[in-house]
Amino acid sequence: MQPNPWRSIPPLSKPAGRRGFLKLGAALTGGLALGARPGLAEPQPASPPADPPWSQSLGPGVVDRPYGRPADFEAGVIRRNVPWLTAGTESSISFSPLQDLHGIITPNGLFFERHHAGRPDIDPDQHRLMIHGLVERPLILTMKDIVRFPSVSRIHFIECPANGGMEWRAAQINSLQFNHGMISCAEWTGVRLSTLLEEVGLKKEAKWVLVEGADGAHMNRSLPLDKCLDDCLVVYAQNGEALRPEQGYPLRLVVPGWEGNVNIKWLRRIKLGDKPWYSREETSKYTDLMPDGTSRGFTWLIDAKSVITFPCPEKPLTGPGLYEIRGLAWTGNGKVKRVDVSTDGGVNWQTAQLHEPVLSKALTKFTLPWQWDGRPTLLQSRVIDESGYVQPTIAELRKQRGTNSVYHNNSIQTWQVKPDGSVFDVQLA
Amino acid sequence: MFSSRKLSLLLGAGMIAAAGAFASAAEPGHFGYGQKATPEQIAGWDIDARGDDGAGLPPGKGTVERGTEVFADQCAACHGTFGEGEGRYPKLVGGAGTLKNDRPELTVGSYWPFAPTLFDYINRAMPMPAPHTLSADDVYALTAYILNLNDLVPSEFVADRDSLPKVKMPNRDHFIWTDPRPDTTAKPCMNACTDAASVKINSTAEGNGLTPRTTGPLDTMQPK
Numbered sequence: 001m002q003p004n005p006w007r008s009i010p011p012l013s014k015p016a017g018r019r020g021f022l023k024l025g026a027a028l029t030g031g032l033a034l035g036a037r038p039g040l041a042e043p044q045p046a047s048p049p050a051d052p053p054w055s056q057s058l059g060p061g062v063v064d065r066p067y068g069r070p071a072d073f074e075a076g077v078i079r080r081n082v083p084w085l086t087a088g089t090e091s092s093i094s095f096s097p098l099q100d101l102h103g104i105i106t107p108n109g110l111f112f113e114r115h116h117a118g119r120p121d122i123d124p125d126q127h128r129l130m131i132h133g134l135v136e137r138p139l140i141l142t143m144k145d146i147v148r149f150p151s152v153s154r155i156h157f158i159e160c161p162a163n164g165g166m167e168w169r170a171a172q173i174n175s176l177q178f179n180h181g182m183i184s185c186a187e188w189t190g191v192r193l194s195t196l197l198e199e200v201g202l203k204k205e206a207k208w209v210l211v212e213g214a215d216g217a218h219m220n221r222s223l224p225l226d227k228c229l230d231d232c233l234v235v236y237a238q239n240g241e242a243l244r245p246e247q248g249y250p251l252r253l254v255v256p257g258w259e260g261n262v263n264i265k266w267l268r269r270i271k272l273g274d275k276p277w278y279s280r281e282e283t284s285k286y287t288d289l290m291p292d293g294t295s296r297g298f299t300w301l302i303d304a305k306s307v308i309t310f311p312c313p314e315k316p317l318t319g320p321g322l323y324e325i326r327g328l329a330w331t332g333n334g335k336v337k338r339v340d341v342s343t344d345g346g347v348n349w350q351t352a353q354l355h356e357p358v359l360s361k362a363l364t365k366f367t368l369p370w371q372w373d374g375r376p377t378l379l380q381s382r383v384i385d386e387s388g389y390v391q392p393t394i395a396e397l398r399k400q401r402g403t404n405s406v407y408h409n410n411s412i413q414t415w416q417v418k419p420d421g422s423v424f425d426v427q428l429a
Numbered sequence: 430m431f432s433s434r435k436l437s438l439l440l441g442a443g444m445i446a447a448a449g450a451f452a453s454a455a456e457p458g459h460f461g462y463g464q465k466a467t468p469e470q471i472a473g474w475d476i477d478a479r480g481d482d483g484a485g486l487p488p489g490k491g492t493v494e495r496g497t498e499v500f501a502d503q504c505a506a507c508h509g510t511f512g513e514g515e516g517r518y519p520k521l522v523g524g525a526g527t528l529k530n531d532r533p534e535l536t537v538g539s540y541w542p543f544a545p546t547l548f549d550y551i552n553r554a555m556p557m558p559a560p561h562t563l564s565a566d567d568v569y570a571l572t573a574y575i576l577n578l579n580d581l582v583p584s585e586f587v588a589d590r591d592s593l594p595k596v597k598m599p600n601r602d603h604f605i606w607t608d609p610r611p612d613t614t615a616k617p618c619m620n621a622c623t624d625a626a627s628v629k630i631n632s633t634a635e636g637n638g639l640t641p642r643t644t645g646p647l648d649t650m651q652p653k
Contacts, residue, residue, distance in 0.1 A: 076643075076644045076645060078647070080641060080643060080647060080648070081641070081647070082641055083641065083648060083649050083650055083651060084639075084650060084651050086517065087507070087516055087517040087518045090557070091557075097643070099643070116554070117554060117557065117560060130466055130470070130471065130474055131466075132466050132471050132475070137459075137465065138465065138466035138471060139463045139464070139465065139466055140463055140464045140465075140466045140470060141462065141463040142463065145462040145463040146462075148460070148462055149460060149462065170632035171632040171633050171634040172634050172637065172639050173634055173639055173640050174634035174635060174637075174640045175634075175640050175641075175643055177643050178640060178641065178643070199459055199460055199462075210477055212477070216554065216557070216560040216561075217553065217554045217560065218476065218553035218554060218560065218561065219554075220477065220553070268474070269474055271475070271477065273479075275479065275481070275482075276606075277477055277479050277480060277549075278479065278480025278481050278542065278543050278546055279477070279480065279546060279549060279550070280541075280546055280547075280549065280550035280554070283480060283541060283542050283543060283546055283604070284535070284537075284540060284541050284546070284550075287604065289528060289533060289535070291529065292529065293528040293529040293603060294603045294604070294605055295528075295540075295600075295603060295604050295605070296604075296605050296608065296609065297604045297605065297606045298606050298607070298608060299608045299610065300608070301608065301610065303610060303611065313640075313643075314643050314644075338617070340617065340619070344625065344628070345628035346622060346623060346628065347621065347622055347623055347624075347625045347628060348619070348620050348621065348622070349617075349618070349619045349620075349622070350619075378628065378630075382615075382617070384617050389611050390613075390614075390615040390616060390617050391615070392613040392615045393615070396613045396615055397613060400612045400613060401612070404533055408610075414630075416630065416633065416635075424633055424634060424635045425633070425634040425635075426630045426632065426633045426634070426635075427630070427631060427632045427633075428628060428629065428630060428631065429627070429628075429629040429630075429631040
């Protein structure tokens, strides 16, 4: 049996944060007073000993909401964008509200979005997947054809390589959602790309694969054949239901562990070739400019990264005492091996507990019990993946890549906790 | 996972039941789902033009002069009359020699390695409200115009499948197409990893006014 990690935490030397709790109580009372709308009847008491109104009435029946939706009280838990970041919303990004999510699966309505020409709404009966080029039998498949192939389900994250891209020069955005929310994780169901490629038969000169979407951008990327034969999936379902339109309905590619934009949504064409295509999305964009003026291309891999999701700027602490530090870790290299947490800005580290399931190229949850004494604190997490790679600091990344590479900022996040429990995004010298 | 041997047996049995159900009968070892793509069908969707050698560029041609007209009609509203960019829509010209600067300017002229990629991208994705609606001649003309704006081709340049791959883009040889990562070698030190006195905050996002709200309705904040 595992020792209970909570029992090993020494208590605070003085009675824990009584003043803090008093302050919190006052804040809550104030909040309630502000929230009460004038002209409305005094709300009925709902706490013990009172029996709340919902316990003394009949609720709506089944199929009142035939599809279902979150509780009205969760209305603020939504994807959000940074309006000043892009010219419009059609070629833009939205961020998952990681601060309000629990576990490793992202609900379908909260999965981050990255469109290059808006979201097409595609009739699945009219959708086609064409596979051609250096193949023996060029093929056109309907959705019914695709669903008929042997199916697999896999849990994988997808992360935009620009996640954290606003932080290369300095701490800029005081938010977990906006600094880390270009990642989401789902169970994907579909057919292995290798199954489809075997079906059409590859000519021996075939070395590269063009994948292209049916959106207005005809979004396209080149992928090396080896990766396509290894673990790529052509999927039609996400967390047990059909893909959401924002995620590529009716069909998308999943390229496990590789940067989001190669996971082509609204997939309509696969072409086999002998060389890469050097499309706009792999030359002008999604390349990494180095300080010496050279650029790195085809940097597909998502390096290991982790972030503490509680506490965070959106979820401050509420006074000294016992807390569970919570976070997520992931790597395109396979599985997360270990996550360490520092509460002193990286001087000392403790190993956090990883929660099952720990899956390859999927989000992994970690936690660490923590006694906060109410003093200023610098929280960090650091992941080590099964390849032995250790998540770097932003200073280490900058030393290699400068500040203009935009993509692949997988550095350690530092959260500054102030004595009042508020949390800020900072970077250390 | 299906082994190919099992698969053949399975399909063999299945085919007897399903004979005649498919336009193209399955060969042993294949599922036989779907339809053979005809050359006409392929031609309609086979739009890619390869960057480094122009393979796939279609017939047709366009002049800088024609490109000036098409650009004014189709592109200038977002990219500016001379490719200087409107608002936050991308600048298409300038930035030569800035790639090592603190604030580099990445444009077709300063950054793009291959001219055929410009044809490919305009053809597949532009103009944004009506992508893939321009003729090949007009896309060639726009390509010629934008290359000319960047002083990469003379004003009498005619863009076509032969001329575009020969345009040498200034940044062509400055890409490394093999990923050099991992490029950091951090070690997982556990105790006294740095001098506690040296731990200093050197930047904070607190109070800089760049963060949209994360509660309530969506924010519409714009830069000050």
